[in-house]
Amino acid sequence: MRAVLACGLAWALTTSAAQAQIVEGQLQLQWGDPRGGVGQAKRPGKFLVTLVTDEGKRQALDPAQARIAAGDLYALANRRVAIEFGADPRSAARRKVEAIVPADDLGQDYDPAVPLKTGPVAKAIAGPTRWVTVACKFSDIDTEQKTVEFFRGQYGALPGQLGHYWPEVSYGKVSLTGSDAYGWFTLPQPRSFYITGEGDGKANLDKLFEDCAAAADPTVDFAVVQGINMMFNGDLDGFAWGGGACGPLEGVANRCIRNTWNPPWAFNNLAPLAHEMGHGYGLPHSDNSDGDDDPYDNPWDVMSDGWRNAVANATYGSLPKHINIYQRDRLGWVDAARKRTVTAGGPRITVILDTASRAVSLNTQMVVFTIPQEPGVLYTLEARKRAGSYEANLAGDAVIIHRVVNDGMAHSVDATVPPANVSNNEGSMFKVGETWVSPYNAYWVTVESETITGFVVSLGPQPRFMSGPAPMRRSTGGTTSASQPTVLSTPANRRPSQVNECVTERSDLFAQWRCNKRLQ
Known part of the structure; x- marks a missing residue:
């Protein structure tokens, strides 16, 4: 597989349709969540998929293509991957995402007796996951909505604090031991530099990450943390963001790390902050079954609706509910x-x-x-x-x-x-x-x-x-007959993988992927 990846950095694979290319790098997933609240109208959420190469170049990927190409895209959040690109029939200048495979566990063994999965397996999240809060203020906004002591208290181990919540929801698999808070640090530019465009504008997440981390670098040792919660003293683009970020950090030109971007309405309440941290752990949204495009209407899960049916806390606002059992299981909890x-x-x-x-x-x-x-x-x-x-x-x-x-x-x-x-x-x-x-x-x-x-x-x-x-x-209405029920929010239906039929040499995972695609 390493030989294939090495050759793939050049034009290495040829298909019947067109020459293909394999590129290796970090897979950056970022979810944008609109401001919520019970009874408040919500804008659609945002989802960005980006390949960040070792040289720091960013290539935006089509999310629908990426979901199909990966099988389980969310299992690859913040991980090193290899992506096979092919020609996109819709545009000569654009490349289609054909396959995404993990490139951080190439030593895995494949057992011919076990059905081959079409997608990767999520890596367990376990042990200390130290987060730091870094509070940054725009150069043209002086307001500091909360103190550093407040942010530090959010990581406490008492009920209603993140240091208690994440160990409870993970059945003790995850701890926030060593988490801390720092700030306020002044960004080198005004808000208008980072948020551009009409209306709420568009937030430059990469630049916000880079400048906020750089401002905190003399004070914070980022080498010993696994996640950063960035707090900003002004609204961003109408969204709070969570997932991963890649950029200069502790002398590394392109380090990727779990990261959240939080405006005041998000960090004033623990539920939206926990929601964004969940994205940092690679958790997607949950949903109900009404078939619309709003993923914020399942109040059984903080990764959907963190506002309805939430416990209120005098200090930390709306508290996060638990996460559905399927996502807990995916993370090994x-x-x-x-x-x-x-x-x-x-x-x-x-x-x-x-x-x-x-x-x-x-x-x-x-x-x-x-x-x-x-x-x-x-x-x-x-x-x-x-x-x-x-x-x-x-x-x-x-x-x-x-x-x-x-x-x-x-x-x-x-x-x-x-x-x-x-x-x-x-x-x-x-x-x-x-x-x-x-x-x-x-x-x-x-x-x-x-x-x-x-x-x-x-x-x-x-x-x-x-x-x-x-x-x-x-x-469930209309689904007890022999007719096929409606499939909600799925990029494509897949047939189960076949035993033996698609097992090839370990040196070519892409060949296995193509074989599985033919069986679908």
């Missing part, structure tokens, strides 16, 4: 003993499902199942209850079902027809005595009873009701 995978066609089973927020549990906290007629789709079950420092204001106590397509966003399932605009409705909460019938009638999921720590759930083929009334049936 769900132990195998807490997870149960159910196979279609098997007998009905009964599961004691503890709430996903419990740090210590001897029972299942995540159920995963797939439907043969829906390749590339999986479903998860998790229990949520109104309790604790972050979940006390949830819409209710219930089992929540999420649907995930092609390793993308998790969509909360809603039995209401049509689905509600915001998934804090009854149709999104499955309670005792209610049954959800999956597409193709493959699973009947029944909430049998409630326990102190969660719920008892049965699932599998349609049960036989020998006596007494059947449980209340709640199907």
